[in-house]
Amino acid sequence: MKLALVVPGGVDRGGERRVIPALLHFIARLAQAHEVHVFALRQEAKPARWPLAGATIHNVGEGWTRWRAIRAIAAEHRRAPFDRIHAIFSGPCGQVAVAAGLWLHCPTLVHIAGGELVALRDIRYGGRQNWRGRLCEALVLRCADQVTAASAPIIDILHRLGIDAQRVPLGVDLAAWPPQSPRRRPAGPARLIHVASLNRVKDQHTLLHALAALKGRGIEFTMDVVGVDTLAGQIQRLATTLGLASHVRFLGFRTQRELRPLMCAAHLLVMSSRHEAGPLVLLEAAVAGIPTVGTAVGHLAEWSPAAALTAPPGDWIALADAIEHVLADEDLRLQLAWSAQRRAMREDADHTARAFEALYLSVRDAPALPVRLRR
Template sequence: MKIAILTPGGVHRSGTERVIPCLLWLIERLVRAGDEVHIFAFGQETTPGSWPLFGATVHNAGSRRSYRTLLSALRDEHRRGRFDMLHAFWAVPSGFVGALASLLLGVPMILTLPGQDIAHLGQGPDRARATLAARLKLRVALWAASAITVPSIAMNRQAAAAGIAAEPVTLGVALDRWPPRGPHRRDEATPIRLLHVASLNAVKDQTTLLGAMIRLRDLGVPFELDIIGCDTLGGTIQRHSAAQGLTTQVRFHDALPHDRLRPWFERADLLVMSSRREAGPIVALEAAIVGVPTVGTAVGHIADYAPDAACAVPVGDAVALADAIVRLSEDESRRMGLARAAQDRALGEDADFTAARFRALYAGAAKPCPREAPATRHRAIAGGVA
């Protein structure tokens, strides 16, 4: 098949910096299966350009608002050889442009929705307001999609509440690039080592994370926390940490290339996530593959895995987050049980599994079907968004 993947970014020419690893893993596997893959990105770089990546070709528009540029690039490549499938990640802007391309070129589109799009529908624990223009673009993307996927069962429930018929497809980990490592017992005489990997922003809610750390300190629980991710809040979280006297326990690190993250996961005892909403997080799957369980808010894969393969607490509840960490710091058998169960689940839905599921969806969407069925379904979806 000839496949066009539309994404806001995450496909840097280095293959390691400013990338979305699970997207690259999917691209790599589609190419291995013999598919011709073209990636159309809005703002990976500030100027338009093209480059090879893992056997695929990236077409960069240069700006998130370069709808016309991206549509022209799609049309031109379609003329060189017809696309069989469009796959858009995120409804806005990718799904909206994909919808226009689908109508203009007569090519079916698969749409993968992350947490932000669901939040713009007023669903989920952290509802987000969107502009009228964004809601209209979201409606167009939903209407045009031949199939809609979400990365987790928890997000599928949120989509269903919004009237969207979606299918959960895990964006799994590439085991050849992120090999499994068995769970390791921790030395209970040393501080429990915590890891948090995420951009510093309001959705990831590091304020709640630090609230949990304050409680751990006040309870006398020895711990170390490493926070890895780019700062979008101008140092607010770092200043809050310092003001609360956490400088000896909490260490901040900038964003790291994906290939330099592995040692941080391997030294951790727990991954701790405090997100208000999540499609994944993929880092929870990466932690599971290296034998590290996750404690976090009940979103995405954390909600899916709980209670047997993760520990989930209510969104925004710093006390519950801290208390869950305390319990696992005192119960090594429970921590190891979570680690083993999480690894089993993550291994069963790896990147090969993801690629196979998507290729099956592509094949199904490419088959001719009665005109009435998709029209009826899309009308129902569009009505759910209004």
């Protein structure tokens, strides 16, 4: 098959920075059996093209991006027709994929991978914050031939909106991120890790207050925080204010190769997000034998309590309680780690590619627009 993938970015020509690892693993697997063209809306400012992971990347660039992306897909379609058009993320990517699919009479798939279906207005996050966003998402999801999402909570939202959807996690490449058996924690301070960009939706404010509560209870720990700072040092200043400067290291961005030893040295991953469709880092930690405590979103919500412990989003006291509970019970920590690892390895990158390939085959050639609109 000839496939068009529409993505916001995550496909930098260097293959290490400004990438989405799960996306690269998926592209590489598809490219082994299919001709894959990836249309990145804003990877770089100017239009460009380069090879990556066996696929051809078409960077659309800034300025009338959606319209130019549709035209770029149509131009490549004229060279040789696409069999399927697949948006990873809805929002602008879904709009481009569906519009191109309708124009070219090509089946389309849309994968919900972020905050497309939520409205967190206090932090200006989500695709459904106003009527225009809700209308755009409704049109995209009802015109797509197949809708998927990474985790059960997102599937539940789609079902409540009247959209039939299938769960397809974006899995870990077990060759690039090899499994490691869970290990018993030695004596001494617990080593915690948090991997996420510093931003409002990841909610490091709640994370640091939970850590301050742990410190107040006399629990010994250190934490590595890995991720790009988008808040101009606000979280680092909060850590100092809360007396956590000697407990928390802010390491900034790390490549996958740099992240791996940090993850393997940790005893517990802690996530504090207000919303997640995944996150992939939960799966990476599980494969590395590290259990997770976090807020009840995405995979965390569907894995709890057998393979993760959760607290309500924004509740740092409950998050601190959950962390303390796991650190105080080593048998529980190992039980969570083994259960999480089994789940993550069942749904690895190979599983992701097989699931999407099956969906590509299951959707039929696209009829005219009035027939395709979902009821």
